[in-house]
Amino acid sequence: MPVTFSVNGTPRTVDVPADMPLLWVLRDVLDLKGTKFGCGAAQCGACTVHLNGAATRSCVLPVAAVQGAKVTTIEGLSPDGTHPLQQAWKELDVPQCGYCQAGQLMSASALLATTPKPTDAQIDAAMNGNLCRCATYLRIREGIHRAAGNARTTSNVGTGR
Amino acid sequence: MTPQTLDRRDFLRISAVAGGGLLLGTWLNFGSNGVLEAAELSGDFAPNAFIRISPTGAVTILSKSPEIGQGVKTSLPMLIAEELDVEFSAVTIENAMNNQALYGRQSAGGSTSTPNNWEPLRRAGAAGRQMMIAAAAQQWSVPVAECTTSPGVVHHRGSNRQATYGSLTAIAATLTAPNLATVVLKKPSEFRIIGKSIGGVDNDKVVTGKPLFGIDVTMPGMLYATFEKCAVFGGKAVSANLDEIKAQPGVKHAFIVAGGADLTGLVSGVAIVADTWWAAKTARQKLRVTWDEGATAAESSVSYAAKAAEYFAQTPQRSVRADGDVAAAMTAAAKTVEATYEYPFLAHATLEPQNCTARVTDAGVEIWAPTQNPESGRQLVAKTLGIPDTTIAIHITRSGGGFGRRLFNDFMAEAAWIAKTAGAPVKLLWTREDDMQHDFYRSAGFHKLSGAVDANGKLTAWKNHFVTFGTGTTVAAGADMGATEFPAASVANYSLGSSLIPFGVPTGYLRAPGSNAISFVVQSFIDELAHAGKTDPLKFRLDMLAQMPTETPRGSMVASRMRDVLQLVATRSGWGTRRMAKGTGMGIAFHFSHRGYFAEVVEAAVSKAGQLTVKKVWVVGDVGSHIINPSGALNQVEGSVLDGISEAMAQEITIERGRAKQSNFNNFPLIRMSQAPAVDVHFHLSDNPPTGMGEPALPPVIPALCGAIFAATGKRIRSLPLSKHNLSWA
Numbered sequence: 001m002p003v004t005f006s007v008n009g010t011p012r013t014v015d016v017p018a019d020m021p022l023l024w025v026l027r028d029v030l031d032l033k034g035t036k037f038g039c040g041a042a043q044c045g046a047c048t049v050h051l052n053g054a055a056t057r058s059c060v061l062p063v064a065a066v067q068g069a070k071v072t073t074i075e076g077l078s079p080d081g082t083h084p085l086q087q088a089w090k091e092l093d094v095p096q097c098g099y100c101q102a103g104q105l106m107s108a109s110a111l112l113a114t115t116p117k118p119t120d121a122q123i124d125a126a127m128n129g130n131l132c133r134c135a136t137y138l139r140i141r142e143g144i145h146r147a148a149g150n151a152r153t154t155s156n157v158g159t160g161r
Numbered sequence: 162m163t164p165q166t167l168d169r170r171d172f173l174r175i176s177a178v179a180g181g182g183l184l185l186g187t188w189l190n191f192g193s194n195g196v197l198e199a200a201e202l203s204g205d206f207a208p209n210a211f212i213r214i215s216p217t218g219a220v221t222i223l224s225k226s227p228e229i230g231q232g233v234k235t236s237l238p239m240l241i242a243e244e245l246d247v248e249f250s251a252v253t254i255e256n257a258m259n260n261q262a263l264y265g266r267q268s269a270g271g272s273t274s275t276p277n278n279w280e281p282l283r284r285a286g287a288a289g290r291q292m293m294i295a296a297a298a299q300q301w302s303v304p305v306a307e308c309t310t311s312p313g314v315v316h317h318r319g320s321n322r323q324a325t326y327g328s329l330t331a332i333a334a335t336l337t338a339p340n341l342a343t344v345v346l347k348k349p350s351e352f353r354i355i356g357k358s359i360g361g362v363d364n365d366k367v368v369t370g371k372p373l374f375g376i377d378v379t380m381p382g383m384l385y386a387t388f389e390k391c392a393v394f395g396g397k398a399v400s401a402n403l404d405e406i407k408a409q410p411g412v413k414h415a416f417i418v419a420g421g422a423d424l425t426g427l428v429s430g431v432a433i434v435a436d437t438w439w440a441a442k443t444a445r446q447k448l449r450v451t452w453d454e455g456a457t458a459a460e461s462s463v464s465y466a467a468k469a470a471e472y473f474a475q476t477p478q479r480s481v482r483a484d485g486d487v488a489a490a491m492t493a494a495a496k497t498v499e500a501t502y503e504y505p506f507l508a509h510a511t512l513e514p515q516n517c518t519a520r521v522t523d524a525g526v527e528i529w530a531p532t533q534n535p536e537s538g539r540q541l542v543a544k545t546l547g548i549p550d551t552t553i554a555i556h557i558t559r560s561g562g563g564f565g566r567r568l569f570n571d572f573m574a575e576a577a578w579i580a581k582t583a584g585a586p587v588k589l590l591w592t593r594e595d596d597m598q599h600d601f602y603r604s605a606g607f608h609k610l611s612g613a614v615d616a617n618g619k620l621t622a623w624k625n626h627f628v629t630f631g632t633g634t635t636v637a638a639g640a641d642m643g644a645t646e647f648p649a650a651s652v653a654n655y656s657l658g659s660s661l662i663p664f665g666v667p668t669g670y671l672r673a674p675g676s677n678a679i680s681f682v683v684q685s686f687i688d689e690l691a692h693a694g695k696t697d698p699l700k701f702r703l704d705m706l707a708q709m710p711t712e713t714p715r716g717s718m719v720a721s722r723m724r725d726v727l728q729l730v731a732t733r734s735g736w737g738t739r740r741m742a743k744g745t746g747m748g749i750a751f752h753f754s755h756r757g758y759f760a761e762v763v764e765a766a767v768s769k770a771g772q773l774t775v776k777k778v779w780v781v782g783d784v785g786s787h788i789i790n791p792s793g794a795l796n797q798v799e800g801s802v803l804d805g806i807s808e809a810m811a812q813e814i815t816i817e818r819g820r821a822k823q824s825n826f827n828n829f830p831l832i833r834m835s836q837a838p839a840v841d842v843h844f845h846l847s848d849n850p851p852t853g854m855g856e857p858a859l860p861p862v863i864p865a866l867c868g869a870i871f872a873a874t875g876k877r878i879r880s881l882p883l884s885k886h887n888l889s890w891a
Contacts, residue, residue: 016437016439017410017439017440017443019443020437020439021439024437024438024439028385028437028438028439029437031379032370033370033371033372033376033377033379034369034370034371034372035370036374036376036512036513036561037376037514037590038512038513038514038593039593039825039826040592040593040825041593041825041826041827043593043825043826043827044512044826044831046512073370074368074369074370075369075370077369077370081365081368081369085368086368086369089364089367089368090360090364090365090368091360093358093359093360093361093364093792093793093796094364095230095361095363095364095367095368096230096231096232096361096796096797096800097228097229097230097511097512097513097559097560097561097562097563098230098361098363098364098367098373098559098561099230099374099512099513099561099562100512100561101367101368102367102370105368123834124834124835125835127834128833128834128835130834131512131826131831131833132512132831133510133511133512133561133562133564133831134230134562134796134800134804135799135800135802135803135804135807135831135832135837136796136799136800137803137832137833137834137837138799138803138837138839138840139796139799140834141834
């Protein structure tokens with residue numbers, strides 16, 4: 001079934017089974033490998049993308065549901081990797097294995113788009129659906145504060161490369 | 162890329178290369194071609210397998226070991242760059258292919274990367290720098306001793322001359338190379354890179370979503386596979402509705418794999434190969450397999466517990482260690498304590514599910530895999546396909562977590578077999594359910610303990626009947642407790658005996674294997690004895706450490722190092738000096754593993770309804786004289802501590818009818834951001850060689866948390882997970 005939607009600002013048409021999750025369309029049809037598969041059940045958040053600006057788990061979203069929609073993936077978060085969150089992630093050396101971080105960044109950027117100066121509680125609420133098996137949560141929270149320009153005293157974090 | 166015959170030398174080797182350039186190859190302790198061939202073709206200068214310097218001055222450093230999130234792709238090249246004397250930010254880091262002849266041991270396990278490479282990789286870098294200096298000295302006709310370097314440049318101060326490394330590559334290639342054993346290393350006071358926080362070298366790619374991981378590998382003509390194994394460990398596929406599966410949209414192949422009896426290799430199942438992974442997985446929903454479930458179908462966690470109770474009523478099957486006279490000490494004691502502890506099987510749950518891409522041709526096999534143990538995988542593929550290992554090349558991709566799961570390469574054997582059968586390159590990808598139900602689990606275990614304290618509240622006897630798993634007299638992987646394991650040697654009357662439950666569940670190595678369970682048992686029971694003796698848990702532990710001999714067998718715990726970190730963590734956390742609110746408490750524990758000394762304090766609060774808040778964790782660790790990359794090291798400690806809390810809270814793999822009951826993160830929960838406490842980390846530098854960071858910070862957090870729960874509630878935790886004790890996250 002042909003489905004047309006926008007991916008990172010470019011209109012794309014794919015002809016795939018209607019129930020194929022957006023995740024697999026992105027990864028295996030459009031060759032955008034940044035969005036990750038973790039659980040296939042909206043349990044871990046590794047597959048998070050923006051659907052019309054809202055953080056959405058793409059592993060359980062049939063592609064038919066995105067007809068006409070605007071999808072943004074980690075590859076489209078910024079043209080050159082300079083979104084404040086991407087910069088903060090590097091400055092604070094957030095990633096360990098890095099596998100969940102695309103999903104973390106997409107959830108965090110959706111949060112900042114609606115809540116430019118989030119509190120710890122707002123961050124926790126927005127990010128609790130994103131698992132990090134390496135448990136980089138402390139730096140993720142710090143990174144969101146930094147990208148938001150919130151005044152913080154940081155510790156236990158490194159300087160980026 | 163095929164590994165060649167070993168050519169072990171301790172000397173640099175120099176040879177002319179095509180294109181007018183020259184090549185220097187040091188074979189270190191290793192020897193082969195591989196990367197050197199690549200350097201030869203490009204005309205670059207390669208002082209050894211780890212370093213390439215182009216005539217333009219561009220420096221490439223090869224990272225030998227698998228990067229699984231533990232940070233070695235950053236920290237190991239830092240060692241080379243330090244002694245080579247180059248700007249780290251200007252260096253290109255590439256992951257080496259598997260080639261142990263060239264690079265030495267290439268595995269990510271046992272927190273060994275740092276201790277094994279701390280000196281050899283610095284020597285490799287120093288050899289490169291020494292050759293650059295020698296080349297400049299020859300060019301300028303000045304003594305070598307008058308030359309110095311700044312990053313990427315050789316200087317002769319007397320004549321105010323300088324030359325870039327790139328400009329010296331041609332001359333360097335004509336020189337006699339230094340003996341690696343005698344190259345001069347920097348004094349620690351001269352370090353510019355070691356000890357500096359440097360972000361992960363792949364961070365740019367991670368935050369922009371570039372392909373990096375095994376799951377991201379793709380190639381022309383590649384097909385996608387899913388592989389269904391019997392839910393019962395060791396079960397065999399007898400028949401399946403293959404014709405129906407082959408008729409599903411996108412499916413190219415469907416076949417039964419006979420497999421073998423070794424659960425770490427290729428086991429029986431049904432492979433479905435399709436033009437997309439989604440098509441393969443969709444077809445799998447229609448798959449109907451007749452299984453021969455085998456003997457393990459009769460096993461369960463309940464049956465194991467019953468067996469343990471039966472064993473506890475008997476004498477241990479074997480004695481691991483027996484010191485003094487435990488029975489007499491028990492009789493003479495002022496107070497004795499008995500308790501039974503147990504812990505469940507655990508899954509690794511790497512966030513990137515197991516996967517592997519394989520291309521099998523007449524010429525050989527090429528594998529792309531997120532693996533912690535590539536050479537072992539190569540041997541497994543050779544055995545599985547019945548081909549010589551020399552025809553197999555393994556590309557080591559970044560791994561989306563490891564935690565010990567990827568020490569086994571079952572997925573590699575599967576991908577190779579399926580690709581060979583399908584006659585096309587294949588990417589095999591497991592579902593999360595496959596991953597959780599076909600793991601090499603952290604072994605469950607049962608401990609029947611008794612201990613004695615004297616009238617002064619000091620420990621006088623300790624006895625442990627440890628019921629674990631195994632076949633015959635062979636203890637299952639990751640399920641043992643050794644004779645030197647603490648509290649051995651800290652109490653005169655000590656006995657450790659063990660009994661083995663035969664079973665069919667595959668076990669393996671989960672981050673800090675053994676220790677992640679033993680620490681919970683040993684340190685928690687220490688708390689019970691301290692309480693019985695009316696002694697402060699910190700003082701009780703210090704008394705135990707004071708009983709240990711100052712000379713201990715190589716590789717075992719040195720009491721004074723542990724005492725130091727224990728006292729420091731007590732000070733930093735305000736142990737015994739802070740007033741706790743009702744329902745709040747602190748716990749303290751320590752553990753020695755993987756050459757690392759870690760003492761930790763947890764502050765936790767428990768509400769009347771059993772809602773748990775971990776408020777803060779204090780960590781003091783001694784991993785030697787240097788922290789190579791403080792940012793990475795702190796990441797490892799923070800991650801280990803939260804990982805331990807995550808395991809303790811609600812993780813459990815339950816065996817029912819020979820299969821794992823849990824299947825995804827809804828029933829095998831990981832810690833989430835709102836549950837993560839602050840972690841205060843201090844590294845206590847000591848005059849010892851640096852050791853690894855991936856594991857040793859994990860074990861003590863679990864008993865420290867349990868101690869805090871006891872202090873807050875009076876409830877003693879003797880089995881995990883905490884969720885079984887009506888505790889839940891606040």
